[in-house]
Amino acid sequence: MGEVLVLNNYKVYYRTLKGYVKAVDGVNLTVEERDILGVIGESGCGKTTLMQSLILPKPPMFIAGGSARFRNVELTKLTGEERRKLLLTKISVIPQYSMNALPVIKKIKSFLKDLAESKGQDPREITELFIERAKLLGLPRSVIDMYPLELSGGMKQRAVIVLATMFSPDLLIADEPTSSLDTSTQRYVIELLWDLWNKKIVKTMIFVTHDIATVRQIATKLAIMYAGKIVEIGPLEEVITNPLHPYTRKLIGSIPTLDINYKIKRLTGLKGSPPNLFNPPKGCRFYPRCPNAQEICREREPPLIDFGNGHFVACWLYAS
Numbered sequence: 001m002g003e004v005l006v007l008n009n010y011k012v013y014y015r016t017l018k019g020y021v022k023a024v025d026g027v028n029l030t031v032e033e034r035d036i037l038g039v040i041g042e043s044g045c046g047k048t049t050l051m052q053s054l055i056l057p058k059p060p061m062f063i064a065g066g067s068a069r070f071r072n073v074e075l076t077k078l079t080g081e082e083r084r085k086l087l088l089t090k091i092s093v094i095p096q097y098s099m100n101a102l103p104v105i106k107k108i109k110s111f112l113k114d115l116a117e118s119k120g121q122d123p124r125e126i127t128e129l130f131i132e133r134a135k136l137l138g139l140p141r142s143v144i145d146m147y148p149l150e151l152s153g154g155m156k157q158r159a160v161i162v163l164a165t166m167f168s169p170d171l172l173i174a175d176e177p178t179s180s181l182d183t184s185t186q187r188y189v190i191e192l193l194w195d196l197w198n199k200k201i202v203k204t205m206i207f208v209t210h211d212i213a214t215v216r217q218i219a220t221k222l223a224i225m226y227a228g229k230i231v232e233i234g235p236l237e238e239v240i241t242n243p244l245h246p247y248t249r250k251l252i253g254s255i256p257t258l259d260i261n262y263k264i265k266r267l268t269g270l271k272g273s274p275p276n277l278f279n280p281p282k283g284c285r286f287y288p289r290c291p292n293a294q295e296i297c298r299e300r301e302p303p304l305i306d307f308g309n310g311h312f313v314a315c316w317l318y319a320s
């Protein structure tokens with residue numbers, strides 16, 4: 001199993017008139033081949049910023065430090081043009097609000113032609129491949145003669161999934177791909193993504209969501225994000241059945257049953273709210289809300305502690 005993505009003290013900020021928003025601030029994580037890494041956390045914790053920065057950071061977003069190695073390529077050193085070359089073939093994305101990701105003024109056919117040309121491929125072959133993959137996802141051939149506006153929400157979502165996975169990317173980033181769908185379409189999309197992964201059309205995936213039940217259906221690994229940092233990461237069932245970080249415990253413990261759709265927007269049953277990312281606390285960012293806080297938590301940032309079997313937690317409770 002090779003490493004697909006390794007983030008080391010990776011930082012992504014926004015430049016604003018009031019100062020820097022430290023949206024991703026020292027993230028360490030490794031995604032290995034065939035992983036489906038679920039990333040969960042409350043609204044505003046930096047999930048989309050992290051994913052967008054791996055695709056193509058655009059101002060006011062900028063990489064503020066650390067490294068992001070994709071295979072043998074250091075992403076932080078690439079120009080926008082070099083990054084665009086990786087898109088779809090190496091790294092691909094199903095963006096948040098992907099319903100609006102298709103150009104409205106072009107028929108799918110014409111969009112595919114432009115896409116094939118931009119990747120130096122034969123438009124006919126690409127169109128045939130699209131039709132074949134679209135069929136797998138239950139879309140009729142006639143879709144290529146339609147404008148995105150003519151497709152229903154579910155059809156658009158599937159068309160975006162076909163496009164995002166057409167070139168069998170090394171890494172697929174799915175950023176809340178089901179958030180705007182009804183429950184039955186959500187389940188269908190998850191099954192499709194899993195099927196594409198199972199067929200090795202998608203080799204490795206990062207799946208961002210608010211929804212623990214969804215992540216449990218698809219992920220092999222789970223990362224918990226809080227205020228710009230990964231506070232815990234490990235094999236999915238291990239993190240769910242043996243959560244170590246007080247925040248993860250609250251998150252998992254606040255779910256009435258894992259079988260129902262449960263979306264984490266703001267965590268209830270926990271005092272306070274996530275810190276302002278302009279000026280986060282200097283020690284552990286969870287310290288002001290943590291039921292187990294100690295003096296050291298206010299002063300020093302906790303290191304990522306290795307619990308073995310790929311399970312890591314950033315919390316002073318476990319430092320010996």
Ligand SMILES: Nc1ncnc2c1ncn2[C@@H]1O[C@H](COP(=O)(O)OP(=O)(O)OP(=O)(O)O)[C@@H](O)[C@H]1O
Pocket residue numbers: 014016021023041042043044045046047048049050060061210277
């Ligand atoms: N263009 C921007 N300029 C300044 N700050 C921004 C910008 N976009 C996002 N932010 C801030 O960055 C932080 C992280 O936002 P981000 O959208 O990455 O969080 P998220 O976890 O994906 O939230 P959600 O689940 O609601 O999509 C938030 O504090 C947000 O207000």
